[in-house]
Amino acid sequence: MIYCPVCGKLLEVAEIENHKIKRCSCGYIDWDNWVNLSAVSVCYNDRNEFMMVHMKGKSKGKLTFPGGFRNLGESLEEAAKRECFEESGHSIDHLKLYKIYTKDDLRLVWVVYKAKIVGGSFIENNETEMISFHSVKNPPDFSKLRGSLTEALLNDLMNEDNV
Ligand SMILES: [Zn+2]
Secondary structure, eight states: OOBOTTTOOBOEEEEETTEEEEEOTTSOEEOSOOOEEEEEEEEEOTTSOEEEEEEOGGGTTOEEOSEEEOOTTOOHHHHHHHHHHHHHSEEEEEEEEEEEEEEGGGTEEEEEEEEEEEEEOOOOOSSEEEEEEEOSSSOOOGGGBOSHHHHHHHHHHHTOSOO
16 A cells, blocks of 8 residues: 555654554554455264365365455455355355454455355355365365364364363
């Protein structure tokens, strides 16, 4: 950001508490902490098993949870439902906020919901080749997880009593 979004003046670079920031004489501060928001869901079936998606493309064979970037104008819940449907063919409802995960090197924040699967079946798509269901008794292959946020979320789920 070069210009102040409030008054339009050129921002000046400054340092506050060891953070390089940009600020304006009107009082506006750009904290340089923007992130991309991804809405992710842990979707349970009737047997209390949660769904994971098996990826295609660059991450072929890797496993993660259904989710993706929120479009502007969409609520995070709407994004979670849309992404789940696109990647798995399943409709979800009864979303409850579970946890938030951050990954600064990718400027990425995962907003994770727990949700109930209310219908659907796997549909061929460009992002995933299949889905699978897991629980503490039937965990996925940890060596195939997509990345550190998938690992962190899965670990949290595995350490719960009720999965
Ligand atoms: Zn300003």
